[in-house]
Amino acid sequence: MTELRQAALEILAMTDAQTKVGLVSQLFEDYQERRITLNSSGVLNQGELELPSRPSKPELIPPLQVPKRRMDTVGGRASLLHSLAHIEFNAINLALDAIWRFPNMPDQYYEDWLKVAKEESYHFTIVNEHIRSLGFTYGDFPAHNSLWEMVERTKDAVIARMALVPRTMEARGLDAVPMIRDRFKQIKELTAVDILEIILQDEVGHVAIGNHWFNFLCAKEGLSPISAYRDLARKYCAPKLRGPFNLEARRQAGFSEEELSLLGV
Numbered sequence: 001m002t003e004l005r006q007a008a009l010e011i012l013a014m015t016d017a018q019t020k021v022g023l024v025s026q027l028f029e030d031y032q033e034r035r036i037t038l039n040s041s042g043v044l045n046q047g048e049l050e051l052p053s054r055p056s057k058p059e060l061i062p063p064l065q066v067p068k069r070r071m072d073t074v075g076g077r078a079s080l081l082h083s084l085a086h087i088e089f090n091a092i093n094l095a096l097d098a099i100w101r102f103p104n105m106p107d108q109y110y111e112d113w114l115k116v117a118k119e120e121s122y123h124f125t126i127v128n129e130h131i132r133s134l135g136f137t138y139g140d141f142p143a144h145n146s147l148w149e150m151v152e153r154t155k156d157a158v159i160a161r162m163a164l165v166p167r168t169m170e171a172r173g174l175d176a177v178p179m180i181r182d183r184f185k186q187i188k189e190l191t192a193v194d195i196l197e198i199i200l201q202d203e204v205g206h207v208a209i210g211n212h213w214f215n216f217l218c219a220k221e222g223l224s225p226i227s228a229y230r231d232l233a234r235k236y237c238a239p240k241l242r243g244p245f246n247l248e249a250r251r252q253a254g255f256s257e258e259e260l261s262l263l264g265v
């Protein structure tokens, strides 16, 4: 019998993407089947583990050095999909990190993030399979790491993590994915369009989970979600949000009308 949060920590420390994906699915199944327990109050320590352990490729580069992707070459399309695969890989890791790092949350919190980890593993798999069908694989292009950098920055407080990772960084995906989907639609690359639809749908759920736990923590601490978010965004240097925004998806993900109006649209 293993414990869910300890297992999440161990899988986070795995280097190989395929191994990690397989173990996440197994972990989800084991938890559903009650083959593993949950200890929400344990304070775990990463000890000597390097987190996350990542493969030697892709090479990480600053966001501004990422080349513009062309849609009229296979390499350009594969490189655009590769940037998504890298986000999905980081997203598996961020879900695992949310599970092991923060104690004393309700059981549902850990179960929600386990579901996110499983869905991110699926996203990674379908994107990478498609990249392979184009003759490339994960690691073949450089990638930027801004999603993981925000995870690192917010490791001291679960309220900051919820505010700035799912409901800021992942919420940007809700705005960006339809635009990428439409670029593939234009060139009639329908497999990619289908993959992006699945991702968009699931990501609404991930942002909703972030909103739910952020609002839960604000209520617990007697904070207004609007001012708490503003303060946290300033303290942790969150990126300034720029439109166009996918208001419909953001609304579905649980942002309030007041929060949407503060986006300045």
Ligand SMILES: [Fe+2]
Pocket (backbone or CB within 6 Å): 088, 091, 119, 120, 123, 199, 203
């Ligand atoms: Fe995803």
Ligand SMILES: [Fe+2]
Pocket (backbone or CB within 6 Å): 091, 116, 120, 170, 202, 203, 206
């Ligand atoms: Fe996600």
